[in-house]
Amino acid sequence: MGRPLLQVALVLALAGCSAPQALRPHIDQDPAALLKAYGYRVEVDVTEARLVQGDVRVDGQKMVERALNTAPVVQVSGQGGSAGASAAGVMIGSLLVSQLNRSRVHGEARNEADQQVAPLRMATAGTGLDSWFERQLRDQLDLGTLGPVKDASPYLLRFEPQAELGNDFDSTRLITEITLSFGHEVLYKGRIEVLGAAPWKADTTANIGLAPWLKDQAQPYRDALRANLVETLRILAMDLESGHFADAPGREQTLRYSLGAGRYVERGRLLADDGQRALFMDLRGWLKSVPLQAAAD
Template sequence: MIERVPLLVLLLSLAACSTSEALRPHIDRDPASLLKTNGYRIEVDVSEARLVQGDILVNGQKMLDQSRSSTPMVQASGAGNSMGASAAGVMIGGILVSQLNKTRVESDARKEAEQLVAPLRLATAGTGLDQWFEEQLRAELASGLLGQVVQNSPYTVRFEPQAELGHALDSIRLITEVTVTFGHEVLYKGRIEVLDAADWKPESTATIGLNPWLADQGQPYKNALQAGISETARVLALDLESHHFANNPGVEQTLRYTLGTGRFVERGRLLSDDGQRALFMGLRGWLKSVPIQTATR
């Protein structure tokens, strides 16, 4: 006999395992004033592998086909508790198969993304891309945008960046998770995405592929990263000073923007538009800076 309560707990546990925990933006006290008054230390958790990634594009049709071909065939028999146990078995089997299918499709997509950026990784290998990134970030912050960098300050600003090349090879996305701490106390936690299109015509990637990014040991890619670093620092300063834009409630709307040959639609709040870039907050509270090609509705 299978008891109902433990079975329910098992089902909920399986469902929970199918989703990863996303970063939740958080801000406490007034970190902007604290950093400017007391200074801060910088920590950067970065690696060459995370700075050269491909956009993992999950094919919905493949997911559907995989699900159809591997649906568990379980026959329920008996009565009473036996019937309940059999039905529960089908549910558990369905959840397990669904998660397995999702993992397989995502694994295939990840392999495709790895193959996509393999030449770029080869071009930047041995150039110390991770060290270069940290140096550029520290140089950007040395301007005093967040306050003065003080090695013995009790406040720490930690950066965890990663970068992705768009699937069409005509755009780049710099994603940075930032945490501000005082000892073990977290004063701020947020995620900033900076998107940029390549300098060349979007349709050119159809014929020239990855080649423009590879020139001079990946210098065009580093130039795009440099621009992303500057914009990330600017957006972070705005986020800290505004307490995650607490006084800018905005109106949730459908945001549309283009990047290279790609067109994107998502829900969020438009926070600013300075004529060059648009900054908006997605439904998860993440901040995204995109070129001014954005249109809203």
């Protein structure tokens, strides 16, 4: 394999292995004061499909098994030719196979999650869930907590929400990426994740399954989305007012919390804990609000 071809192949391999760039929180000037003084326009990017998703759980063991099974194939394909070309071929092949394995395992996990929530998607199909959610969001913003909504304002507040039903049907998750911009200048960028427990007892969820969420065209699911939305906007107001919690203690902690049948352990900074909900910032600067009390070590 010639050097130019190796270089091209390596670039393609690395490009294929790169994941989509994750949102990086950003805050500039004093957005809270600007919104209150000049108001803002609202833009919502939402679809029914993104509001009804399953919790994707990637099987790490399956990824390891596939990597072990494909490694000998890559090694054999790299034999022959010069040592440099062979080594480069093995490296590029390994990168491509690794990316392919990750994509396949993640795709299978996504398909399984979609199958789990298929009845919920059927229950909400044709009901205008996306327009309903946008209306709920705009109604909450009209209360004026962040400032007045003005069509003529030069400031644009953009929301990109997506929601998931927990793998055990005992929780919901609303993830919203939010951007405040002035023309092409981004003044604020944040990601807020709000988790909510099912409104029925956790010890009955395993027996009931998905059925309670489907009643009255999935009204319980809508109620959960609304509650998570209200909490999202509460956190957004806090984030804007505090300059992304600039004065919060900087010590990282191990945070443990329960949600339905799930037990979770994460690293982050605990920002608030009122006994009902805990708010923390993970190592990427993303904000997460969870019900119940998060224990910190």
